[in-house]
Amino acid sequence: MRPGRTTPFALLGMLRLGPQSGYALRRELSAAAGLFWSESYGQIYPGLRELTRRGWAKRRVERGAGGGPRGRVRHRYEMTPKGARALQAWLALPPRRSAPRDELLLKLYLGDRDTVDAPSGWVRRLLLEETDRLRQVRRMMEILPRGTHAHRSLRHWLMALEFVERQSEASVAWCQRTLSTLELMQEANARRRTALQRRSPME
Amino acid sequence: MRPGRTTPFALLGMLRLGPQSGYALRRELSAAAGLFWSESYGQIYPGLRELTRRGWAKRRVERGAGGGPRGRVRHRYEMTPKGARALQAWLALPPRRSAPRDELLLKLYLGDRDTVDAPSGWVRRLLLEETDRLRQVRRMMEILPRGTHAHRSLRHWLMALEFVERQSEASVAWCQRTLSTLELMQEANARRRTALQRRSPME
DNA sequence: CGACTGATCTATCTGTCAGATATATACTCC
DNA sequence: GGAGTATATATCTGACAGATAGATCAGTCG
Numbered sequence: 001m002r003p004g005r006t007t008p009f010a011l012l013g014m015l016r017l018g019p020q021s022g023y024a025l026r027r028e029l030s031a032a033a034g035l036f037w038s039e040s041y042g043q044i045y046p047g048l049r050e051l052t053r054r055g056w057a058k059r060r061v062e063r064g065a066g067g068g069p070r071g072r073v074r075h076r077y078e079m080t081p082k083g084a085r086a087l088q089a090w091l092a093l094p095p096r097r098s099a100p101r102d103e104l105l106l107k108l109y110l111g112d113r114d115t116v117d118a119p120s121g122w123v124r125r126l127l128l129e130e131t132d133r134l135r136q137v138r139r140m141m142e143i144l145p146r147g148t149h150a151h152r153s154l155r156h157w158l159m160a161l162e163f164v165e166r167q168s169e170a171s172v173a174w175c176q177r178t179l180s181t182l183e184l185m186q187e188a189n190a191r192r193r194t195a196l197q198r199r200s201p202m203e
Numbered sequence: 204m205r206p207g208r209t210t211p212f213a214l215l216g217m218l219r220l221g222p223q224s225g226y227a228l229r230r231e232l233s234a235a236a237g238l239f240w241s242e243s244y245g246q247i248y249p250g251l252r253e254l255t256r257r258g259w260a261k262r263r264v265e266r267g268a269g270g271g272p273r274g275r276v277r278h279r280y281e282m283t284p285k286g287a288r289a290l291q292a293w294l295a296l297p298p299r300r301s302a303p304r305d306e307l308l309l310k311l312y313l314g315d316r317d318t319v320d321a322p323s324g325w326v327r328r329l330l331l332e333e334t335d336r337l338r339q340v341r342r343m344m345e346i347l348p349r350g351t352h353a354h355r356s357l358r359h360w361l362m363a364l365e366f367v368e369r370q371s372e373a374s375v376a377w378c379q380r381t382l383s384t385l386e387l388m389q390e391a392n393a394r395r396r397t398a399l400q401r402r403s404p405m406e
Numbered sequence: 407c408g409a410c411t412g413a414t415c416t417a418t419c420t421g422t423c424a425g426a427t428a429t430a431t432a433c434t435c436c
Numbered sequence: 437g438g439a440g441t442a443t444a445t446a447t448c449t450g451a452c453a454g455a456t457a458g459a460t461c462a463g464t465c466g
Contacts, residue, residue, distance in 0.1 A: 005422070006306060013313035023444045036308040040424045045446055072431050074444075091318050094325055095306035097332075099453075103209060103298035105239040105363040110216035112355035115294050119359075122297055129300075152315035155388065156322075160308040163377050170373040174366050185358065208451070226415045243453050248417055275460045277415075302424075407466105414461070423452075432443070 007043040008050050009090045012083055015057060016152065019078040022048050032157075035137055035164045048077055056083030116189055120182040127175035134168040137161050210246040211253045212293045215286055218260060219355065222281040225251050235360075238340055238367045251280055259286030319392055323385040330378035337371040340364050 014025050022044045029039055051057035060076045079087075104122055111119065141161050144154060217228050225247045232242055254260035263279045282290075307325055314322065344364050347357060 006309070007423080010309060010313070013309075016313075021444070022446095027443095033309060033312050034303075036303050036305045037312075038302040038304060038424090040302075040422095041427095042425070042447075042449095043423065072444075087313075088318070091310055091314050092321050094321075094328070095310050098304055098306070099241040099243075100237075100239050101241060101301055101452095102239045102366075103301070105366055106209070106213060106216075106236060107294055107298050108359045108363045109236050109240075110213070110219075110290075110355070111294050111359050115291070116356075116359075118295050118297075125297070152313070153319075155384070156311045156314050156319075159381050159384065160311045162381070163305075163308055163374075166373040166377045167370060170369040171366075174369045178362050178365070181358070181362065210451080224415070225417090230414095241453090243451095244456095245418075245420095245454070246452065275415075304423095409464100409466090411464080412462090415459080416457105417459105418457080419455085421453095424450095426448085428445105428447080430444085432441100434439100434441080436437100436439085 007039060007047040008056075009087060010037065010039060011044070011047050011077075012051060012056055012079060012087045013091075015077060015079040015083070016087070019060070019076045021074055021076055025077070033160070035133065035140075036160055048075075051077065051083065054083075054086070056080060056086050113189060116182070116185055120179060120186065123175050123178050123182065127172060127179070130168050130171040130175065134165065134172060137164045137168065141165070210242060210250040211259075212290060213240065213242060214247070214250050214280075215254060215259055215282060215290045216294075218280060218282040218286070219290070222263070222279045224277055224279055228280070236363070238336065238343075239363055251278075254280065254286065257286075257289070259283060259289050316392060319385070319388055323382060323389065326378050326381050326385065330375060330382070333371050333374040333378065337368065337375060340367045340371065344368070 010029060011025055014020065014029050017028070020028065025048075026039055026041070026044055029037070048057070048059070052059045057077045057079055060078060062074045062076055104119075104126065107122075108119055141158060144157065144161075213232060214228055217223065217232050220231070223231065228251075229242055229244070229247055232240070251260070251262070255262045260280045260282055263281060265277045265279055307322075307329065310325075311322055344361060347360065347364075
């Protein structure tokens with residue numbers, strides 16, 4: 001299947017919660033699904049244009065609060081019945097997996113003994129990031145059931161978050177184990193270098 | 204940071220094992236690192252062109268086995284010392300994380316009670332894929348130490364594979380748990396529909 | 407030998423996307 | 437009233453995925 005074309009549907013999906021501006025759409029999507037889905041800024045407005053072009057959303061132009069002729073122009077998008085059907089059809093389609101592309105792992109694989117010191121810093125950073133991510137997702141999972149969030153199915157949302165939780169847990173565990181391995185390798189490397197230096201001293 | 208520009212370095216990294224054709228480069232990369240890194244076909248030749256343009260690789264044109272003037276032209280690329288330095292510099296740079304983009308999770312989040320039946324099929328498919336992936340990575344981790352693979356650092360390679368292993372384990376566990384939850388929801392849904400039908404029968 | 411088949415190999419094209427950037431208005435706190 | 441921040445619309449560049457094209461080579465079967 002051809003690449004993507006998911007952005008318009010993600011936007012459409014967010015419109016189910018009610019009419020929104022492009023900016024708000026992105027903000028809401030990021031707040032609700034940012035842990036497993038991210039939209040690029042550059043795709044929002046082309047995406048919204050496509051929605052109106054296909055008749056899946058209606059664009060309402062409003063004047064800013066000032067009310068005067070120089071008030072800011074705001075665009076509010078609203079899903080049409082046709083758009084609702086298109087969304088349902090897309091939701092029924094099997095999701096596409098993205099190709100694996102992890103630059104950290106690639107660099108680990110391509111590296112060698114001489115590059116052994118840098119990775120531990122990256123792994124430490126990843127450990128911090130994943131720990132934070134884990135905290136975030138657990139907080140969301142706890143808060144969500146109590147909140148009055150407008151959503152369609154809390155249980156599906158929690159499933160998605162649980163996936164993130166498990167992935168992050170696995171990442172954290174890997175980071176910890178890998179860090180200790182890397183430290184052992186660094187020590188061995190340091191000993192090796194010292195030994196070489198003794199055999200052929202610089203001075 | 205700007206998008207990628209990792210393809211040329213991935214190719215350069217593979218050239219450390221010796222001169223290769225573009226086709227072989229991609230094959231080797233996929234065999235060794237395909238579980239955590241994938242290269243697009245469309246990037247190979249532009250990438251190789253960039254390597255020669257920058258003086259990081261030399262391109263040797265060879266004739267096919269036929270030897271005649273009509274034999275197939277083969278291009279073999281070889282890393283230059285300048286290329287080796289460029290690779291080292293790139294390897295020392297911190298890796299960039301890709302933005303999360305999981306279409307399955309997005310669809311789960313955007314779906315509702317009426318769309319509840321489709322996801323279980325997707326999750327079942329994911330379970331099969333991840334189980335297979337897990338088998339693959341474990342097999343590689345077992346075979347690698349015995350093999351005579353040309354590589355720079357077996358331990359780094361194994362680290363990368365261990366990451367994949369942990370991620371896949373987490374995915375499998377999530378699939379199993381999610382499948383049972385979805386089945387419960389489907390049953391509840393079926394009961395709800397039957398109840399509705401009883402209250403307002405079609406006939 | 408010649409036709410067929412599948413693997414090897416080089417290469418291009420299209421559309422999607424990430425990330426940066428530009429620009430301007432509205433609100434808020436001091 | 438000024439500074440700083442949030443809201444908002446929008447464009448541009450280059451990287452990238454996936455599909456496709458087209459050619460050559462090796463093996464097989466009749």
